Amino acid sequence: MxxxxxxxxxNFKITATATKLPELPENIRNSxxxxxxxTGRVGGSTATALxxxxxxxxxxxxxxxxxxxxxxxxxxxxxxxFARVDIDDINSLETALKGVDLVVHAAGPxxxxxxxxxxxxxxxxxxxxIDVCDDTTYACRAKSLMSRALAANVPAITxxxxxxxxxxxxxxxxxxxxxxxxxxxxxxxxFYYYTAGTGGAGPTILAxxxxxxxxxxxxxxxxxxxxxxxxxxxxxxxxxxxxxxxNVYLLNLPEVRSAHEILGVPTVSARFGTSxxxxxxxxxxxxxxxxxxxxxxxxxxxxxVELFDPVVRATDGFAGERVSMRVDLERSSxxxxxxxxxxxxxxxxxxxxxxxxALAVLEGSTQPGVWFPEExxxxxxxxxxxxxxxxxxxxxxxxxxxxxxxxxxNPKELGLGIYV
Numbered sequence: 001m002x003x004x005x006x007x008x009x010x011n012f013k014i015t016a017t018a019t020k021l022p023e024l025p026e027n028i029r030n031s032x033x034x035x036x037x038x039t040g041r042v043g044g045s046t047a048t049a050l051x052x053x054x055x056x057x058x059x060x061x062x063x064x065x066x067x068x069x070x071x072x073x074x075x076x077x078x079x080x081x082f083a084r085v086d087i088d089d090i091n092s093l094e095t096a097l098k099g100v101d102l103v104v105h106a107a108g109p110x111x112x113x114x115x116x117x118x119x120x121x122x123x124x125x126x127x128x129x130i131d132v133c134d135d136t137t138y139a140c141r142a143k144s145l146m147s148r149a150l151a152a153n154v155p156a157i158t159x160x161x162x163x164x165x166x167x168x169x170x171x172x173x174x175x176x177x178x179x180x181x182x183x184x185x186x187x188x189x190x191f192y193y194y195t196a197g198t199g200g201a202g203p204t205i206l207a208x209x210x211x212x213x214x215x216x217x218x219x220x221x222x223x224x225x226x227x228x229x230x231x232x233x234x235x236x237x238x239x240x241x242x243x244x245x246x247n248v249y250l251l252n253l254p255e256v257r258s259a260h261e262i263l264g265v266p267t268v269s270a271r272f273g274t275s276x277x278x279x280x281x282x283x284x285x286x287x288x289x290x291x292x293x294x295x296x297x298x299x300x301x302x303x304x305v306e307l308f309d310p311v312v313r314a315t316d317g318f319a320g321e322r323v324s325m326r327v328d329l330e331r332s333s334x335x336x337x338x339x340x341x342x343x344x345x346x347x348x349x350x351x352x353x354x355x356x357x358a359l360a361v362l363e364g365s366t367q368p369g370v371w372f373p374e375e376x377x378x379x380x381x382x383x384x385x386x387x388x389x390x391x392x393x394x395x396x397x398x399x400x401x402x403x404x405x406x407x408x409x410n411p412k413e414l415g416l417g418i419y420v
Contacts, residue, residue: 045351214295
């Protein structure tokens with residue numbers, strides 16, 4: 001299936017109500033999609049978003065908790081069903097993948113996973129694949145299966161969630177816009193992320209955050225790979241309307257490496273922050289008080305999650321679950337451009353974002369192989385605007401290729417620091 005050719009507007013701005021989404025062809029509307037981790041917050045949100053975007057899709061919610069799965073299926077309607085699947089059991093996986101057009105792997109956390117069993121099963125059964133991986137090691141391991149995916153004629157996209165995922169596509173568009181303007185060259189790309197509390201995404205994102213604290217941060221400075229301490233290098237960043245200024249800290253995220261290598265930007269880094277403010281203090285303290293070996297141990301981190309989860313749930317009740325992504329590109333001409341994406345709910349927007357990638361793959365946009373979202377073989381240039389239109393539904397603020405002052409609440413305050 002060939003993607004629809006669309007003229008891409010480098011300065012498009014999308015609002016929740018103004019955008020009419022393209023109608024899906026009938027053969028895609030009848031596709032069968034398996035959502036692994038469908039009983040969790042991210043997978044459940046993805047299944048719901050897929051059903052809303054395309055009610056005719058046959059969605060299979062897969063997980064270990066039948067009660068939760070069947071409760072979600074009841075809400076999704078007659079085209080959905082539940083399957084009990086153990087992602088650590090290759091036979092269970094391959095049985096579940098029979099007759100499936102696309103598998104969405106949302107059964108995190110991905111940190112410290114020893115193998116890409118779902119992707120391997122997808123390749124073995126010739127099933128299209130996406131995942132919401134946010135771990136550098138896992139993403140690189142997925143890419144190592146490129147030759148097998150090519151031989152099996154299987155299209156796959158790794159890191160295809162909200163961040164990384166939609167943020168990676170935003171970065172690719174900022175770079176493309178810069179390169180289209182005479183000899184202007186991208187020089188520095190910075191990803192800034194903010195989520196209130198856990199964003200309603202629950203224990204999985206808490207475990208992910210703790211595991212990331214055990215990883216040395218990889219960034220790039222003028223083409224040189226450098227390593228930094230996790231949750232260091234704090235910056236106070238203006239996320240604009242609905243979010244305001246927030247403190248963000250360095251984390252080891254896969255889009256840093258993929259943006260550097262694929263988009264060719266010499267200086268790249270990623271930062272994340274949360275609220276209330278004391279959670280940032282707590283995260284920073286953990287990196288100083290706990291050995292990195294402890295924070296890389298999934299069983300020990302799981303015990304930490306169980307300890308903190310009641311407090312986090314209580315805090316989430318008043319913190320809310322807003323999410324914002326700001327992607328900044330500095331150019332050789334001295335001009336800076338920004339992409340901004342803010343939503344009132346991470347648990348909703350991560351599902352919509354993942355569903356947008358799922359539909360792009362179903363539409364035939366993705367070539368056989370394992371790709372990052374920035375790669376045109378994974379998501380062609382002409383498919384990016386459609387994906388961003390879908391992903392930005394319900395946002396409180398979304399804009400691309402703007403000057404920083406156009407999106408900031410107080411443009412006179414620079415405060416972006418001198419860090420990578």
